[in-house]
Amino acid sequence: MFKIRKLLALVTGKALIALSRALGGQGTNLPGRLASFIYPPLLSELSRNITGACFMVTGTNGKTTTCNLAAAIIREQGFSIVHNQAGANMLAGITTAFIQNSDLLGQRTHDYALLETDEANVAPLLQIIKPRYILITNFFRDQLDRYGELDITVKLISSAVKGTGIELILNADDPLQSNWPSLTGLKCLYYGFDHTAYDNLDSADSRECRYCMLCGHELEYSYYHYAQLGRFQCPHCGHHNQQLDYVGSELSLEDGIAFKIGDLHLESRLQGFYNAYNILAAATLALESGFGKDIIKRAIASHQPAAGRMENFIIGGKQVFLILVKNPTGFDQSLAMLTGDIHTKNIFMALNDNAADGRDISWIWDTQVELLARSEEKITGLICSGQRSGDMALRFKYAGLDTSKIVIEPYLRKAIERTLGLEGQVTYILCTYTALFACRKILLRLRDR
Template sequence: MFPFSVLVGKAVRRISRLRGGGSALPGLVVEKIDPGFMGRALTGLPHGVVVISGTNGKTTTTKMVVELLQGQGLTVFTNRTGSNFTRGVAAALLGDVNWRGRLKADIAVLELDEAHAVHFVKLVPPTHCLLLNVLRDQLDRFGEIDQTTRLLERIAAKTTGTVVLNREDPRVAGIASTVPAANIAYFGLDSSLRSTFPNDDELRGDIGVPPPSSLPADVILEHVDGNSASFLVDGELTSVDLRLRGVYNIFNAAAALATARAVLGDAVNRPALFASLATVEPAFGRGESLVVDGTPLELVLVKNPSGFRLGLKSFDATGYATMIAINDNYADGRDMSWLWDVDFDSLGLAGVDMVSGVRAYDMALRLKYDDVDVRAVETDTTAALKAFISATHGQPKRIFCTYTAMLAVRRDLSKITTVEVVS
């Protein structure tokens, strides 16, 4: 049956793209008519399958791992659209397999939502997995934070090779007890950077937070200065200037380095690894910099207290016009109460020029409680973006936005400037 299912899936993909439809629809179709499609396509790749999951940083980290491995000469398949459900992986496969369903690649590196990753690993046991963090994010979808940890444990349990863990997140580091010690690698932080990257308990000020981890890490982020970072690997310190912006992306770089090293083993070309890292551009919407009317416009994705907090910390508001767009669609998470766990004092002097999205008035109210001046509120993102650009002509701009708001803003921006097209 599989040549038929591949042909049907490819036809749906072509029609969907012509009509401007969603990128995951072809994957949903092929999943329904041929549940074994992904397993057949991904089994037998020379370097296996890497699954990347966790609350924050999946898209950017996946992009980094892909480019690090490509820099080592590997042909890498990945779900570039950022659709991190299994149907998104199936849809991406339909674009790369031949009519027989065969994939020409050395390795697959896949970003997967925590719950969908559990379903995926039942179909395709990964050879490697990278588990980034566990933070309170979209709890209306996954339940309590410990449930998210259990989902990651199930991913690790199905992994046949190395499990790469964040030693600074006690819930993630604790997953090591569920898999053989020989199959664990860690990435981590120098003690001087611990306060910059609080885990979920520290962010909420919980009593009894575990002390900093002393577990041996394969890659340690030692120092950060703007976009420059130093990493300790095998006792040797290497400094690199990054194109990525934001301290959270730089810590993700340590995770990507650890994962690439786990995949490549002794065959790794260390100079080439860091040369590749230096050239990685931000993933779409994650600190992405565009140009509008001759001035820069940055898009910063925010989806939980930790991400928003680190976004505000990473990008100085001075000299920038600021817009915030907050939606509460399913992909954003419906519970926006987490906005009250973010400190917006850093926006106090500059103020916010525009607040938009479905939950614009909730966001405006939250800013009022931190004495942040809000100059305009418009729930319609298209109208808000137009007014924001017009009112701040000549100024550099920055837009903080939830996931679906980011997609809407990028769509509107594509009509007036060049925006990366993700195929």
Template sequence: MGKIKFIDRLRLGFAVSVAKSVTFGVRSLRLGAASVLPGSIARRIEPQLLQLLSQQVKNGVILIAGTNGKTTTSLLLCEILQRQGYRVAHNSTGANLENGLMTALMENSNLLGKLDVDYAILEVDENIVPLVLAPIQPKLILCLNLFRDQLDRYGEVDTISKRWTKAIATLPSQTIVVANADDPTICYLGQQLSQQKVSFFGLNEPENYLEAIPHAVDSIYCPKCGHALNYKGVYLSHMGEYSCPSCGFSRSQPTLDSSEWQQILVGLYNKYNTLAAATAAKELGVDEVIIRDAIPNFQAAFGRAEELKINGKNVRILLSKNPVGTNETIRVVTQSSDTTTLLVLNDKIQDGEDVSWIWDVDTEKLVERGGTLVVSGDRAYDMALRLRYSESSPQSNFNLIVQENLRQAINTALERTPLNETLHILPTYTAMLDVREALTGRKIR
């Protein structure tokens, strides 16, 4: 704290003290997790709060950005660093806008605003990355992927990518960037950064190629020249092995061989999360034995392939908030022998109020396999209509149940789930919070 001016130190301490009082009050009254409000209030007292806290992190701040996988990847990387013996601050509640980042850092500081941690891992909403790079000056930036997410909030992926590239290029040369080689947009971003050190992660598993490019695809054109890319194979959405026949742009070589690494949790998307965290940890100098030991012992974040036991029945919650993510959770379901699925579609601000994205989801795969599909949520009938349009014939062998009341929908789905099977629940973000509260009796906000 020696480099902070005396007046800034006083204002910082006052801001943090007020924020901690707000946190105590909110949690004492059980009004929520207090993951955003304290930061919002403290920021009004000390506008430079994010910068003043970030510069105290001894080994630097790690930013994790992307459309899908931020929470799971950040939790795994946090566990790896803690196993190495580091003290780590982390916005584990998933509050990834500026106020949430500040709240997470203050959570780990004392009443005077003094932060005593080795690393801070902050998962960041993709739209605010350019806004926080300057005050945070991160040690490492982990770029996971870019997909269409909330159509009413964000622009096209190439627009976001250009903003990222422009902002990251201004950072000092000691900044480390870890980028997804299999995502053409992210890979090109990494190749454009001549000043920073860039490493790549990706898959090398042709046996997991999809049979065809799915409907939910965003970036199959060359980010350099605009020509259609040639794909050797696709793993999910536009992510795979590719090259451009026009300008020669091609996928960079990943640092780690994915075939030599096991993965956390279920689903191919979690192999990406595993490789992302492992590559970042290697760049930070963590012992590989520690990285490999952390993977099989990893516990799922709430709602991200989280498994619960409810009334003697197995339940797996798979957050499904956009086309690509939902296609991957559907792949998990269809690769199992389980016959009951609950889909919960909400349209609150955190979900995105435009739910037209469900028409880019390959729900046909769920319908084709048959079984029982229960739908609920604010937009239950939109989802039900999408499933009906997924029928290849009027004689399709699936049972569709629409239940607006979420608790009744959960009970119905549990009743239809045999004892030896797992009920898969595919909710959007706010729906996931509601589902967990209904199942566990605990709110997460």
């Protein structure tokens, strides 16, 4: 039967996407929201056009990169795919992705759907779509103010999946996921790294869960990969990491990333331990879904970093890196990478406190900004921008950095120009989510000038 409301919803959605693009926006949420308002079953009906499987990816960090890598693998195999854009991971953004890939009658089919899903949107999305797998990256502190505490986030997702029969792909190194087989009653597959050259025995202060999820006693770690990820055991009840189904071994983080999963050797141009997890997660999902090893290897090797994930620009003959930061763990990983760079550097950080950034900016105090003070002679300036530029400057000041190097300039364009004017060899532009696209636009304009 021809449904006029559905047609209207699709026409409106597509028109809004086109309009928003023409105006230079991302066109990610509004089209989906309005189209669903016009025709509420839209997402449910469009999702039935997926002939292969739907995959849902959630967790705190690494969702976007993991999805991008998995999408690259699926495309490498020649399949068509519906995949929501970076960060547009609420119901509205997911709906927009389906509209964009649909025809006006809502009948075009695709092989796969890859849905990056915000933690709080897992439950409502499961009411509409039943994925083949749900993959979880990790649980770190992120935008706590939206949900209360991390415990609540974990509970929200584990109770939403309970009884659905969906298979889970989980991170075995994260103690917050280790009790999920009993917690959810579902089949759980685990990926993780064995002992690597980058592990340490002590870890930073803001670890999320040092206590056993089952009995509340303090966990003992044989080693930490980073944050609370590592090999642990509860001395009281014996609870420990789940058996690994997919093991990342022989990890190298020199000049990119390389490691093995069994006889599959993977190499990538991405950087940092956190990206090694993203690659391992995406490869696990692909292997479990039956994709060939050569396809996986090729897709991962040719994958380029996405917007704000260490995107690289050359402006005025100098290297500029754009990095999205949104929580302490991500920020610390970026700082570790930045201090590892031997060049002199100009540092810019835009801190916003809109809903998508997290209204509460307290998390900057859970980071190891003190790391920067160790190689302060390499830092030409710390330019603080965005709505909470004062708070960022304050954090740098109390990390012991020279206040004569700290500048507060709330306006992004002015602040970026000022940063690029410093004499450092390399420039790092760090920013929270809602400043990302504005910063990127400014950088592109400066590059093309």
